[in-house]
Amino acid sequence: MFLRLVLRNSVLHLKGGLAVALAAAAASAVLIGAAIVGDSVNGSLKDTALERLGGITHSVTAPYFFDEGLSGRIESGLNGGTAAPVLILYASVKNISNGVTAQNVQIVGCDERFFELFGVKFDEAGGLTGRKALVSRSLSKDIIFLQNDNIILTLPKAALAPQGSVFGKKKTADTTVTLRLEPGMVMPSYSAGLFNLKNEAAPSRTVFVPLKTLQNALGLTGKINTVLIHSEKTNPAMALNQKITLGDFGLSIVEDNAGGAFYIESGDLMLTEAQAARAEIAAKKSGLSGERLSVYLVRSINGKAPYSVIAASEKTSVGKYQILLSGWAAEDAGKILGEALPVSFIKAKSDGDYYEASEEFVFSGKMPDAYANSGLVPKFEGITDSASMADWKPPFALVKGAIRPKDEKYWTEHGAAPKALINYKRALQYWKEESPVYSGITSCRVEKKDADSRKRFENYFTEEGDPAAMGLILKSEREDAQKSAVASSDYSSLFAGLSFFVVASALGLVWLIFGLMAEERSKEAGIMLALGFKPRYIIALLSCEGAVYALAGAVPGILLGLQYAKFFTRYLAAGWKSSGVELATFSVHLDPLNIFLWALIAFLLSVAAASFSASRVIKEKVTALLSGSSRLPDVKQFGRTNSAVLIAACAGAAVSILLIALGAAKALSAEAAFFTGGTILLASLLAFFSLLIKNRRAESRLGLALRSIYAGRKKSILAASLIASAAFLLVTVSSNKKAPEDLDVYGRASGSGGFNITASSGLPVNFDLNTKKGRAAAGIKDDAVFAGFSALSFPVKAGEDMSCLNVAAPKEPAVYGVPGALIERGGFTVSAPGFAGNGWKALEAPLKDAIPAFADSNSLEWILHKKVGDEIYSGGKKLKISGTVNESVFAGALLVSEKNFRANFTGKGNAFFLAACPPEKEKEVLAVLNRDLSDQGFDARRTSEYLMKYAGIQNIYISTFEFLGGLGFLLGILGLTGVMLRNIRERTRELAVMNAFGYSPHELVRLILVENALLLTAGLIIGTLAALAAVYPQTIALGRSASWTTSLAWLLPVYAAGLLASIAGAAFAIGRTTAEALRKE
Amino acid sequence: MANGLQVRGLVKSYDSPSGKVKVLSGVTLEVAGGETAGITGPSGSGKSTLLNIIGTLDTADAGSVQLNGQDVLSLKGSRLYEFRNTSIGFVFQDHHLLPQLTALENVMLPSFLAAAGSGRERALELLSEFGLSKRKDFFPSSLSGGERQRVAAARALINSPKLLLCDEPTGNLDETASAKTGKLFLSVAKKRKIPVVIVTHNLELAKLFSVSYIMHDGKLLPGGGK
Known part of the structure; x- marks a missing residue:
């Protein structure tokens, strides 16, 4: 019986039900659409993450350059997998033909093995040989790259002393290498053309250069910094750990000239603490003796011996202020034991200049001969590779006049061999003063015991411990990319929030239309109550009818939601692009479970709105329902003011002014204070307005309009509140839009x-x-x-x-x-x-x-x-x-x-x-x-x-809010139209009587229009006033030109739609105010 | 008869599912100023249709209606509404007072359109004449049936119409109130020297009028009179 009633009633009231279904469809469309937008952003990020990697599953990277051979050695242990050696750097790229430069461009030195990872045949990649370069589409747009344009890369020079150190060269000419390349093809924005190991959503700006060309340009023959791996079956960690060499850690072993020892040195001048510790452990396990060494260049020793190297060893016990001199240096200094010995240093200034600083040491003895060995000194470009001291090319100005023939003679015979030994910690301190992150350890010296010493040492060094500790990182690129391909913001929630007013209006419409339907059937409800049905039963009956309509709205809701998502993904992409944000791929992604979930939420909300609306009608007395008197206008005594409302309105106004003042005085968060203050002010002004709608004498046509407003004051206040809220929100939000x-x-x-x-x-x-x-x-x-x-x-x-x-x-x-x-x-x-x-x-x-x-x-x-x-x-x-x-x-x-x-x-x-x-x-x-x-x-x-x-990005979201907010309010106006039509329909007899007394249809329309115009105008003024009070301190008072045009662009249509709705409603009703209408009465 | 109401050969038919239904078949009627004409007849005989056509609320297929020599049926547009506002007074069976207006405001309602202003004084006079001064600020819901009908009559007279049309004015009233209301219309006609046409089922009331007619098969038959 219950179900039959539900179905029959649903069919009987189909016309109204369709309106409810459409409103429910609007609510579900917006919620589902917002969810799809979020899914689309995340899904597109995931697509990009996988597209930019092609077949790459893992990578091995290091902050230093290592042997290219590691790639082949890893591949041999992959059981069918492949590996490609690449050199990845960042450089500035200039288009020679137009001078346009792009910075921080990814430079990928690669060969055919790289393209095979993306399933691209090498020939298709344009034959990457010689000085030919391939340019990614994104970069080609940035530098306006046309066919036959040549480009110049400005690359950071490799293997230099750290820039922060006194040996670090700083001038651009000394720190960079330029490489001119010929045009190749532009790589499309997919597959290898998107290659990037960074978790970036934007299409990568890349130049692909032949690996050998790049290595040669940088003096890095046989060196790379990345191995890209495709291995579905085998964990590359096994292959990496088994095949590793010292060179893979960016280290090299240099034999001592005398043959009794070897030195472990880094391509980066200094060993890291971890590398030094590993060297010590390996030496110990090999049964060898190792020691950490630090060398440093000084300007002079006792004013002589210019540009000498001093050394320090952790295994020597030299006091903090002591200095041990080699025989040559002692003789040159002319000091006796115990005498003070000034040593001067070269220090760098921030403007690129250098100055000298001096420190006093005490001459404390002769330096052991083992340290007077050029093997202790790693390669300093421009110094250790010079034939004579006069040929040095240090970053600082070389005072050649200070170099004596005996100094040149020493250089010729001993090279950079240290002339003095100081305290180890003090030597480290010289480096740390230049940068606290420097270890100061320039090499480790290991004494040989037998012919196998070095081999044993190397084996222990490479086999012990995790390569990652040495800086050689194996990363699961594909797995990480999938995990980390998450949007920075929850776009589902963002769009659901931005669409709040559409959802609210749609649910309001459900409430309203269903409420009107229930009101029309109030007699039916009264009869059922009189027959003994419980109100609960009737509410359940009406709610189920609401559920039928909400369900009917779900399907178009999903389809509309898809269109919403399509529109906003395009809108977002265009907006982001205009702010310089581009996604490599951006398309609509559907998650059926998520769509179902949001459709269910929208359905439940719609049913709740319908149920709430129905229960409101059923609350009336049975007699009122039976007579239909619940629909008669509620007219009370003249001129009585609700003092409680007046007090609340005054208090609200005072609080809002206080909040805005506190915000202006920065005692409170400005935005929060202004918005909260503005909202309270809006509520207060509406409360004042509600007090103005009181029973006044209707002794003129205007009075008639005011009386009608009063008679339907709940609906009147609702109408004014709607437009006031629209004005308030659109004006406050728009004022946050920024122009340059x-x-x-x-x-x-x-x-x-x-x-x-x-x-x-x-x-x-x-x-x-x-x-x-x-x-x-x-x-x-x-x-x-x-x-x-x-x-x-x-x-x-x-x-x-x-x-x-x-x-x-x-x-x-x-x-x-x-x-x-x-x-x-x-x-x-x-x-x-x-x-x-x-x-x-x-x-x-x-x-x-x-x-x-x-x-x-x-x-x-x-x-x-x-x-x-x-x-x-x-x-x-x-x-x-x-x-x-x-x-x-x-x-x-x-x-x-x-x-x-x-x-x-x-x-x-x-x-x-x-x-x-x-x-x-x-x-x-x-x-x-x-x-x-x-x-x-x-x-x-x-x-x-x-x-x-x-x-610009904020403006996109504000514009979205304006658009959706405006749309929401237009929906609200649609609801108001419904109310108005209903209201006018209820007033058919009234209008017919007036017509009988000579009121022309034109006059009647004018009367209704005046009623609605009064309400809409009051709402517009109230909302705008509250908004202006809220935004005044942060816009007008600061001289900022708030963007009012967009506010008006939305407010005026909302206002006009309200007026049009009232004209349409009146015209519709006037058509029925004939004698026939009276006769029907 | 240049003054008063002259209706000649009015014909009116309506479309119905079973074809055209003739409601009026050449109705002729004359009511001089100061006269009251009562029309009785069974339901559906065309009484109200006749009244509506005379009052310009409906149109005729043929025939003419003249009021004080003016051809009523030829009026169109704003002149029609102006004529209705200034020349005709209506009293309906169900009073049709606006529930949101007080007795005084209901009476004043037609005067809002007049160039002379709201007619408050005139409305007060009318309410006083009809014994409703103390009820002027009452809303219709607080008035008795007779009072409501008197307010409706006052409203019909606010612009000093040249013709008063009453459609079943006593339909919802008891005998005493009906007699009182009937006398009221007689005095209005006499005092203001305007023709008054009253459609009623109340035969006792009809006897009070100058002339009375019976509407039968779309024709107006003489029914006697005082």
Whole structure:
């Protein structure tokens, strides 16, 4: 019986039911669509992750260069798998024909084995030989690469002394290699053309270069830094561990000239602590004696012996201030035992210049002959490979006049053999003063015992322990890519949130339409109640009818949801692209389970709305239901004001003004205070408005309209509230949209910190750009424009972008070292708990077991999903978020103090810059920086451009909200139209009577229009007033031009739709206000 | 008769599932100013249709209606509404007062369209004339049936119409209230010297009018009179 009733009623009330089904379809479409958008972003990231890897399942990488042969040795142990040796570097690439340069471009030195991993035949890849290069499509767009264009790569030179050390060359000409390449084909944006080992969603910008060409250009013959592996069956770890050599760790063994010992040296000048420890263990297991050594170059010993090498061994007991001299040096110094002996050192300055510093030692004895051996000194490019001292090409200026014939003679006979021995720890300290991350261990010396000593040592060294500890990392690329291919934000929730008003309006429509249907059947409900049915039964009956309609809406809901997702994936892709964010692949992905889940949620919500609506009607008294009097207008006494509402409205207004004032005074979070204050003000104004709708005398046509508003005051307040909410939300949200002219680049508290220029560089610029000398050393030729110029340089540890420009969730964010000068100066809007004054000081406050770090407030919350006090790892270091910087140029990286940076990260040197210059010079300064520092891949821009990239992404979401919000309110207006039609239909008799007394249809439409226009206008004014109060302090008062045009673009259609709906409703009703209508009564 | 109401040869038919149904078959009627004409007849005989056509709420297929020499059926557009507002007063069986307006406001309703203004004073006078001064601020839901009908009559007279049309004005009233209301219409006709046409089932009431007719098969037959 129950089911039969449900089905018969559903069919009987099909017309209204279809409207309910459509509203339910709208709700499910939006929820399902939002879920599909989220699935599509994640699915596309996963697609990209797999596409960029092709057949690569694993990789072996190291921070140093190792033997190319490792690739073949791994392959031989793979049981059918393959391996390809590649050299992956990052360089700046210039298109010679148009001068357009791109920085941080991935350079892949590879051969046919690489392309086989992607199933690409080598011939198809354009025959990668000689100086031919293949360019990825993404890069070709960036540098406007046309057929026959030649390109020049500016690559960092390999195997140099660390840049931070006194031996490290800094000038671009000394630190880079250029390589001119001929055009090959442009690699399409799939398969090998997307190759990238980094978890990046954007298509990689890559130049593929013949491996041998790249190796030769860099002087790295036979060396690589990556092995790419395809192995489905065998775990490559076994193959790697069995086939490893010392060269695979970037190490080499150099035989002592005398033959009794050998030295373990690194291609990077210094051994790491782990390498030295492994060497000691291997020596011990081999039954040999090993010792750590450190050598250092001094300017002079006792003012003589220029450019001498001094040594230190952990196995010698030399006092902290003692120095032992070789026979040659002792004679040259002319000192006797116990006498003070000044030793001078060469130190580097930040502007690229050098100075001398001196230290006093005590001449304490003769150095053992074993240390007067050039074998102790690893290769220093430009020094140890010189035939004479006069031929040295050190980074510092060589005072050739100081070099005596006896010095040259020593060089000829003994080369770089040390002339003095000092305390081991002190020697290490000289290196650590240059950078705390340097170990200072330049080699390990192992004494031979027999002919097999070296072989035994090598075996123990390579077989013992994990290669990863030596820096040789085996990674499961495919597995990791699938795991880490997750979006930085939950786009499902984001779009569900942005679509809130559509969902709310759709459910409101279900509630409204179903409510009207239930009201129409109130007599039927009354009869059933009178017959003894329980209200619960009737509500259940109506709810089930609602469920039938909601179910009917589910199918079109899914189809509409798919269209919603298609539209917004396209919209997102286009929006991201306009902000410079491009996804390699972006397409709609469907997860049936997720779609079912959201369809179910939408269905349940719709049924709940229908049920709630039905229960409201059934609450009326049986007699009222039977007579239909529940639908009569509720008219009460004249002019009585509800004092409770008045008090609440006054209190709300006071609280909102207080909140807004506190926000303006920065006593509270501005956004929260303004929005909350504005919302309360909106509610208060609506409450005041509800008080205005009281029973006034209807003694004019306007009075008639006001009386009608009063008679249906609940619906009237609903209509005004709807338009007021639309106005409030659209105006407040739109005011957050930013245009370039809104961005303050001169205010210290702004996101620019007062720096109107922001720059990054592909290769480090380790010179002080504040001085003429530093700028000249960096390569700036035209210094005239730099009057009034100041700059801050930030050392950078490369990592993933953690700003909203990165669609993929960053695993290891980039880190910038904040110079002490900025910490002292202050600026930006920093929030660091416990540091009320200059918040930047929090970066220098020591923490027990972590490095204090700052993050951009938005990036921390929305991309990293962390908060102040949380910990995060980057470069193997634990960072603790001590504070945030508000909406700044630092959105893409974590910030630590430069002091902590240098103590914990090697980094790539200064690669991020903030500069200030007079506005009138800005254009010229930018031109000179970008021109003269182009070899370093310097990319200087107006800070507003940087900030606008981030604001652009926010603008996309704001526009989406505006669009969906506007759509939601249009749906709401549709609901209002329904109410209005119903209302007018109820007033048919009233209108017919008026018609009989001479009110023309035109007059009646005008009356109804006045009623609705009054409500809509009141709503518009109330919403706009509340919004203006909320946004005033952060927009108009700050001189920012809030984007009102888009607000109006949405408000006006909503307003117009409301008016049109009332005209249509009135016209529809007037058609029925004839004598016939009266007769029917 | 230049003054008063003159109806000649009115014909009206409606479409029905079984074909055209003739409701009026050449109705002729004359009511002079100050006269009251009562029309009785069975349900569905066309009484209300006649009244609606005279009151411009409906159209005729043929025939003419003249009020004080003016051809009523030729009126169109704004002139029609103006005529209806200023020249005709309606009283319906179910009073049709607007529930959201007070007695005074209901009476004033037609006057809002008049150029002279809201007619508050005139409405108060009418309410006073009909003994409703104390009820002026009452909403219809608080008035008795007779009171509601008197308010409706006052509303019909607010713009000093040239013709008063009453469709079953006592249909919902008891005998006493019906007699009282009938006398009211007689006095209105006399005092204002306007023709009054009353459709009623109440034969006792019909006897009070100057002339009375019986509507039968779409024709108006003489039914006597005072």
